[in-house]
Amino acid sequence: xxxxxxxxxxxxxxxxxxxxxxxxxxxxxxxxxxxxxxxxxxxxxxxxxxxxxxxxxxxxxxxxxxxxxxxxxxxxxxxxxxxxxxxxxxxxxxxxxxxxxxxxxxxxxxxxxxxxxxxxxxxxxxxxxxxxxxxxxxxx
Numbered sequence: 405x406x407x408x409x410x411x412x413x414x415x416x417x418x419x420x421x422x423x424x425x426x427x428x429x430x431x432x433x434x435x436x437x438x439x440x441x442x443x444x445x446x447x448x449x450x451x452x453x454x455x456x457x458x459x460x461x462x463x464x465x466x467x468x469x470x471x472x473x474x475x476x477x478x479x480x481x482x483x484x485x486x487x488x489x490x491x492x493x494x495x496x497x498x499x500x501x502x503x504x505x506x507x508x509x510x511x512x513x514x515x516x517x518x519x520x521x522x523x524x525x526x527x528x529x530x531x532x533x534x535x536x537x538x539x540x541x542x543x544x
Contacts, residue, residue, distance in 0.1 A: 421458035426481050428456040430474045445469040 431441055438456070442449040447466050454460035462470075471478040505513070 417458065420461060423462060423481055424456045424458040427462075427470060427474075430476065430481075431456070434474060436473075441470070441473065444473055 431438070438449050438452045441447070441452050445452075445466070447455075447469065451460060451466075455462045455466070467478050467481060471481060
C-alpha cells in the first residue's frame, strides 16, 4: 500500500469490472449466450460484451433490463462487496414479492425456509462429523 487514496478513475474502472464480472457470471450460470441476451433485452451483442469486460459503462435502463432477464435485483450487480451474495439481495426483496401471495402461500414459503435451514444444518453437522477429532499439541 502506498498510502495514496485511489483515484476516481481507478474506482470507476474497478466498479465497471466488478459489475461486468457479475453480469457475465450470471449469464453463464443461466446458460445464455451474449447473443441471446442481446435478443431478449434489445441491447446489441457488442455492447453486452463490452459491459461484461468492463470497458463500457452500463446505462441504468440497460441494467434494469439485464436484472429483469436474470431475475435478480439490480442492487446485486451494483453491490461493492467482492463477496456479494445474490441470495441476500433476492431475500431483501422478499417482502415485496410475497405481498400478493395468499396467507397459505406465505405459510408454505416459511415452511420451505425452515426446511432449507434444517437441511443446511444437517449438511454442516455431517461435514463436521467427518473431520478427525482435534488433538491438543504434543499428543501422538
